[in-house]
Amino acid sequence: EVQLVESGGGVVRPGGSLRLSCAASGFTFDDYGMSWVRQAPGKGLEWVSGINWNGGSTGYADSVKGRFTISRDNAKNSLYLQMNSLRAEDTALYHCARDPGSYWGNWFDPWGQGTLVTVSS
């Protein structure tokens, strides 16, 4: 069974940093591109960042460019999101999601349950 399990969320002050992780299982992780998608409380979905199968290509939403960094460790079947200079508007449930191919930039299936990030003073 394909599983994506996020961790690392929590409460952080504005300007602070947090590193999210996503542990993948049930499929050959380095065959697939991956993304992070977030959902603010009671709001819609927003793509945050994507990475191709070997980490050689990444992309970011304008809202996080320069503050967030996506990476992966294929030996550990893990995806990461380093979040710096956090703002109140970054408060959201962060999901990792799999691309159907080895690149990023397509649809997402499946999605992890998410990890909640709250930015508050």
Added chain:
Amino acid sequence: DIQMTQSPSSLSASVGDRVTITCRASQGISNYLAWYQQKPGKVPKLLIYAASTLQSGVPSRFSGSGSGTDFTLTISSLQPEDVATYYCQKYNSAPPSLTFGGGTKVEIK
């Protein structure tokens, strides 16, 4: 940037009704469109990709159509378990820009 606009933002229909949700792109996106279902408190689930291709395991009462700028998601006979928010998503531009519509909340009347 290409914007995705869904309508209506919410709807209420009776069990057995035919339900149609519209997604409009601000520029043509060929058929690079996906649809998701998010039930209350749950993770989004892929229903359709490439505008009209049904994901494996999705009931056949769901269908998608459209190309260019105008797309529709149709539920042919609404069931109680279809209560959810539905999102469209564009993909596969160069460079990739992945944008969701604002969502359509479907309720049972």
